[in-house]
Amino acid sequence: MRVLPILDLKRSCGALKGEILEAVSRVLESQSFILGQEVHAFEERVESYLEGAAAVGCASGTDALILALMALGVGPGDEVVTTPYSFFATVSCIVRLGATPVFADIDPKTYNIDLKDAAARFGSKTRALLPVHLFGQMTPLEEIVGLCREKGVSVVEDAAQAFGSWRRDGERIVRAGGMGTLGCYSFFPTKNLGACGDAGMVVTKDARLAERLKKLRVHGAGTTYLHEEVGLNSRLDAIQAAILNVKFRWLERWNEERRVLADRYRMFFGSKGLGEFVTLPEELEGNFHIYHQYAVRVARRDALATWLEERGLSTRVYYPLPLHLQKCFAFLGYGEGDFPESERLARESLALPMFVGLLPEEQERLVDAIAEFYR
Numbered sequence: 001m002r003v004l005p006i007l008d009l010k011r012s013c014g015a016l017k018g019e020i021l022e023a024v025s026r027v028l029e030s031q032s033f034i035l036g037q038e039v040h041a042f043e044e045r046v047e048s049y050l051e052g053a054a055a056v057g058c059a060s061g062t063d064a065l066i067l068a069l070m071a072l073g074v075g076p077g078d079e080v081v082t083t084p085y086s087f088f089a090t091v092s093c094i095v096r097l098g099a100t101p102v103f104a105d106i107d108p109k110t111y112n113i114d115l116k117d118a119a120a121r122f123g124s125k126t127r128a129l130l131p132v133h134l135f136g137q138m139t140p141l142e143e144i145v146g147l148c149r150e151k152g153v154s155v156v157e158d159a160a161q162a163f164g165s166w167r168r169d170g171e172r173i174v175r176a177g178g179m180g181t182l183g184c185y186s187f188f189p190t191k192n193l194g195a196c197g198d199a200g201m202v203v204t205k206d207a208r209l210a211e212r213l214k215k216l217r218v219h220g221a222g223t224t225y226l227h228e229e230v231g232l233n234s235r236l237d238a239i240q241a242a243i244l245n246v247k248f249r250w251l252e253r254w255n256e257e258r259r260v261l262a263d264r265y266r267m268f269f270g271s272k273g274l275g276e277f278v279t280l281p282e283e284l285e286g287n288f289h290i291y292h293q294y295a296v297r298v299a300r301r302d303a304l305a306t307w308l309e310e311r312g313l314s315t316r317v318y319y320p321l322p323l324h325l326q327k328c329f330a331f332l333g334y335g336e337g338d339f340p341e342s343e344r345l346a347r348e349s350l351a352l353p354m355f356v357g358l359l360p361e362e363q364e365r366l367v368d369a370i371a372e373f374y375r
């Protein structure tokens with residue numbers, strides 16, 4: 001049986017192997033393993049990409065979120081408004097710092113936080129809004145940044161799935177991570193810009209916050225062995241930075257290809273008349289969605305996924321249980337029915353293979369099999 005994997009990095013990165021090994025070897029030769037030239041070069045690349053933001057590399061996307069909230073001084077007694085429909089780290093970082101996550105439901109079209117619902121949950125303890133650009137599509141934050149400013153609420157973007165995604169705001173182009181007070185990226189290997197291990201980054205246009213982030217990632221030390229506050233040990237590894245420097249040059253081409261693949265799914269599904277069973281992802285007006293995931297909504301999701309798996313066609317469920325229903329967050333007091341759109345998406349969402357190098361015949365085979373299931 002031919003197997004269609006959910007992700008095959010060799011198809012995009014196989015050709016870069018020589019260059020990647022050379023970059024790694026350069027780090028070994030330099031003996032500069034912590035911060036240093038490669039990390040600096042990668043930070044500079046991202047800084048020029050984001051036009052004026054400071055970039056601070058760290059150990060993972062999860063740490064990026066923790067560092068961002070720490071830089072804002074978020075802690076016990078503070079509330080952070082966020083989405084229950086995301087990867088675990090979006091919310092664990094808030095809880096880890098002793099602050100309280102306050103959930104708002106999602107917009108069923110984009111799967112991102114519903115900004116009206118979010119605004120309705122702002123209160124006197126709200127310190128930050130933490131929206132996620134889920135699956136590579138930006139949340140239209142221009143609708144809420146004014147209110148946030150007025151209320152003294154900082155915006156921390158979880159852009160872990162959206163590096164290179166952008167949105168048109170009037171005459172401006174705004175990039176994911178560059179719209180809020182702080183933006184957080186992950187370079188986990190499966191992300192659209194992935195390292196060969198864990199890696200992450202925080203970006204901000206606020207120079208004071210950038211300075212604080214640079215201290216926080218080295219144990220809160222201003223000068224070596226002189227600690228001004230209690231930080232983390234969370235640096236972007238030099239070997240990972242060297243690899244990211246190689247891969248970064250492909251980012252735009254790879255993101256363009258993801259959009260071509262998304263169009264092709266649309267075309268294949270379009271001819272099948274499956275509207276009753278399958279709902280395709282929608283791109284919000286003005287958005288350059290990079291389809292980090294191509295997640296469709298389907299009827300009888302689990303039966304379909306099993307049926308496809310038996311035919312060598314891999315799919316994944318992101319995410320089967322919304323965060324407000326996770327056991328470890330039970331103490332927050334939320335229950336079933338509190339966020340109906342998130343709960344419905346958790347029952348219906350199915351991510352199809354979406355990676356650079358995915359072939360048209362593979363996409364067609366998958367769509368044919370889905371059509372056959374519903375027949």
Ligand SMILES: *Cc1c(COP(=O)(O)O)cnc(C)c1O
Binds near residue numbers: 060161
């Ligand atoms: C991957 C991811 C993270 C965490 O990134 P790591 O690098 O794995 O720690 C956070 N938020 C979202 C939405 C993610 O997809």
